[in-house]
Amino acid sequence: MSDSEVAVHNPALRHHFAEVEQQRNASSLGMWLFLVTEVMFFGGMFCAYLVYRTAHFGDFAAASSTLDLKLGTINTAVLILSSLTVVMAVWAAQTGKQKALVMYLLLTIVLGLAFLGVKGVEYAEKFEKHHVPGPTFHFAGAIPGHPDHPADPRHAEMFFSLYFVMTGMHAVHMIIGIGLFAFLAFKASRGAYTPAYFTPIENAGLYWHFVDIIWIYLFPLLYLIDRHK
Amino acid sequence: MATTAVTPERANYLNAEYGVKSWLLTVDHKRIALLYLLSVTLFFFLGGFFALLIRLELLTPAGDLMQADTYNKVFTMHGIIMVFFFLIPVVPAVLGNFLMPIMIGAKDLAFPRINLLSWYLYVIGGLLILHCMLTGGVDTGWTFYPPFSTSFSNTKVVEAGLAVFVSGFSSILTGLNFIVTVHRMRAPGMTWDRLPLFVWANYATSIVMILGTPVVAITIVLVALERTLHLGIFDPKLGGDPLLFQHLFWFYSHPAVYIMILPSMGVISELITCFSRKRVFGYKFVALSSVAIAVLGFLVWAHHMFVAGMSLYAGLIFSFLSFFVAVPSAIKVFNWTATLYKGSISFTTPMLYAFGFLGLFTMGGLTGLFLAALGVDVHVTDTYFIVAHFHYIMVGGVLMGYLGGMHFWWPKISGRMYPEFWGKLSALIVFLGFNLTFFPQFILGYMGMPRRYWQYPPEFQILNVLSTAGASVLAVGYLLPMIYFVWSMRYGKPAPDNPWNAAGLEWMTSSPPPTYNFDETPVVTWEAYNYEELNKKEEVPVER
Structure with missing residues (x-):
């Protein structure tokens, strides 16, 4: 088989591809398509959120204003920073900087864990305030700008349902991403990635950026509904 | 290589390795296709068993075989198994998996290990639904409508939902794999306008799979979270809207119908050109109509909700769009008919199935137009008219295409010929049995018999008896191919490389193909369906 010569040059080339370039393109296209499916997956939730936010705007704004804006902002910054470290990791892999690659991957993991930690603090606060949907749910806020007009607690409960589902699903994706980077860091420390082959780093990076972008939408939609009043 | 007729031991994907491990850990797309073949067939007969229970119950007007609770579980299981575990994977995962790489001249799909993962996800989903079935079942119907599914049903909704969720990812990964394969793995010279129409159809299907399936996945997650x-x-008690669920659900589940039918349409394009010995009429139109169906199919979902309390204006738009999606389907039917015109037609088993498809799909499609019309739809919503309509498409259309394709490519898959007489007989029995089963249901529905009830007024009995009789004929028609396919694996005549003198790369490799499909990567220098050239040379062109 004529491929066997090429395979000697690059052990990462799998049998069914003719050349490295083709394999790289296939992996990259596959990753982008996977992200498309992720967009649709989150799209269902965003759709539900937008429908109810339009239907019960005042109540959603009231519920939203109880979220911790400071922690949300910190988390946004943490995530954007982690995107930077991912980009640096890809660059390090591209240029063959072995140690830097492992370091940036570990840094990304640390930032990801920091995000989850802050999220945990926020979740704990919801439990304390009885803002977790279910039999113990309690909400007594007024509609922003209308202090004598109490918000409908049932609609507030829907807001928090969506809040937990959306941020929860986002957190699940973060945990998967952290696991992915832990695996890649382990492999990278053993020299698995070279300037000739670093597709897994690139694809994991794409995934991480996607998870970031989801947050970039979640943050204003959930935290900033009606903050200007 | 071509003239040596008796070389059954030539190295191929079947005899490359032996043992359970070589199958369960294989990354060869052809072996994975056979894994799917085995598992979807299992589920087909399980779903068929539930269909049989339904038909037996409806033999008499009274609820004598089972009571309402059991009946609800039976039709739910029939629906879930047939939709998610048979119709959606059947053609892409079996025929598509086997043929897509060969048809474009590749050694395998782009991601062979993900392909195997797809099968395992399918199996895990299947085991979950089996467990759900054996430990109490579920009674929501395959549609899981809230608030019944979220607040009232006392059956295993979450587990059934999880099964659908997991098998959904199997379908997403298959779609992703197909798209990347078509984009990145084509052999030199295999340009987009030389792709076989089966590849185009599966490509369009894959688009629907990756765009639609994630939406139903998250919808089911939301139902499960609301329930647990x-x-x-979606809970109206809190101001939620069950209609939102229906929108999200049908956003996938209507296009899912196209996931089922498009690959079968692809099969039919192959069969009709081959057995008319003509290039397909209007290649580009047939190819792009697949993509058009995939795109337009996403814009018609709310025609399932005309009586659900949706705004009339939304209804008008969805009605119009539902008429519109019939256009590309009609383009296909007209082009197939035009391909037949002045062709030299041979009535082989696959061609008989293709004719069956044309008849049944046209019936199903035209009655679909009745349902797209708002006024008629209101009259027949939730009656047996609907049941008959979608069975004409999903069983009449999809299964005819699938069985036609299985007969057409069986020599390639197994290296053996099936018995032609029994094949023709099965095609005939399936066609007659199908019409006897489902045509009476059109009349029943039009007369007002609602679906999903275990009892009915006595005046509907005659037609129901006809339908049940038809179902038993149909069962024979489906059992026959299974028996003689298995028989032929041992006793069938060894198949030549190209038994039909058909065009397409899959016929230029040996039967069954070697593990990497081709001894040398083919270079394509001819147009698709070059039957005019093939007819000139009586013999197969095999200068490879």
Whole structure:
């Protein structure tokens, strides 16, 4: 088989591809398509959120204003920073900087864990305030700008349902991403990635950026509904 | 290589390795296709068993075989198994998996290991639904409508949902794999306008799979969370809207119908050109109509909700769009008919199935137009008219295409010929049995018999008896191919490389193909369906 010569040059080339370039393109296209499916997956939730936010705007704004804006902002910054470290990791892999690659991957993991930690603090606060949907749910806020007009607690409960589902699903994706980077860091420390082959780093990076972008939408939609009043 | 007729031991994907491990850990797309073949067939007969229970119950007007609770579980299981575990994977995962790489001249799909993962996800989903079935079942119907599914049903909704969720990812990964394969793995010279129409059809299907399936996945997650954690998403008590669920659900589940039918349409394009010995009429139109169906199919979902309390204006638009999606389907039917015109037609088993498809799909499609019309739809919503309509498409259309394709490519898959007489007989029995089963249901529905009830007024009995009789004929028609396919694996005549003198790369490799499909990567220098050239040379062109 004529491929066997090429395979000697690059052990990462799998049998069914003719050349490295083709394999790289296939992996990259596959990753982008996977992200498309992720967009649709989150799209269902965003759709539900937008429908109810339009239907019960005042109540959603009231519920939203109880979220911790400071922690949300910190988390946004943490995530954007982690995107930077991912980009640096890809660059390090591209240029063959072995140690830097492992370091940036570990840094990304640390930032990801920091995000989850802050999220945990926020979740704990919801439990304390009885803002977790279910039999113990309690909400007594007024509609922003209308202090004598109490918000409908049932609609507030829907807001928090969506809040937990959306941020929860986002957190699940973060945990998967952290696991992915832990695996890649382990492999990278053993020299698995070279300037000739670093597709897994690139694809994991794409995934991480996607998870970031989801947050970039979640943050204003959930935290900033009606903050200007 | 071509003239040596008796070389059954030539190295191929079947005899490359032996043992259970070589199958369960294989990354060869052809072996994975056979794994799917085995598992979807299992589920087909399980779903068929439930269909049989339904038909037996409806033999008499009274609820004598089972009571309402059991009947609800039976039709739900029939629906879930047939839709998610048979119709959606059947053609892409079996025939598509086997043929897509060969047809474009590749050694395998782009991601062979993900392909195997797809099968395992399918199996895990299948085991979950089996467990759900054996430990109590579920009674929501395959549609899982809230608030019944979230607040009232006392059956295993979450587990059934999880099964659908997991098998959904199997379908997403298959779609992703196909798209990347078509984009990145084509052999030199295999340009987009030389792709076989089966590849185009599966490509369009894959688009629907990756765009639609994630939406139903998250929708089911929301139902499960609402049911278990009492979140308020669709619950009207909290101001939620069950209609939102229906929108999200049908956003996938209507296009899912196209996931089922498009690959079968692809099969039919192959069969009709081959057995008319003509290039397909209007290649580009047939190819792009697949993509058009995939795109337009996403814009018609709310025609399932005309009586659900949706705004009339939304209804008008969805009605119009539903008429519109019939256009590309009609383009296909007209082009197939035009391909037949002045062709030299041979009535082989696959061609008989193709004719069956044309008849049944046209019936199903035209009655679909009745349902797209708002006024008629209101009259027949939730009656047996609907049941008959979608069975004409999903069983009449999809299964005819699938069985036609299985007969057409069986020599390639197994290296053996099936018995032609029995094949023709099965095609005939399936066609007659199908019409006897489902045509009476059109009349029943039009007369007003609602679906999903275990009892009915006595005046509907004659037609129901006809339908049940038809179902038993149909069962024979489906059992026959299974028996003689298995028989032929041992006793069938060894198949030549190209038994039909057909065009397409899959016929230029040996039967069955070697593990990497081709001894040398083919270079394509001819147009698709070059039957005019093939007819000139009586013999197969095999200068490879």
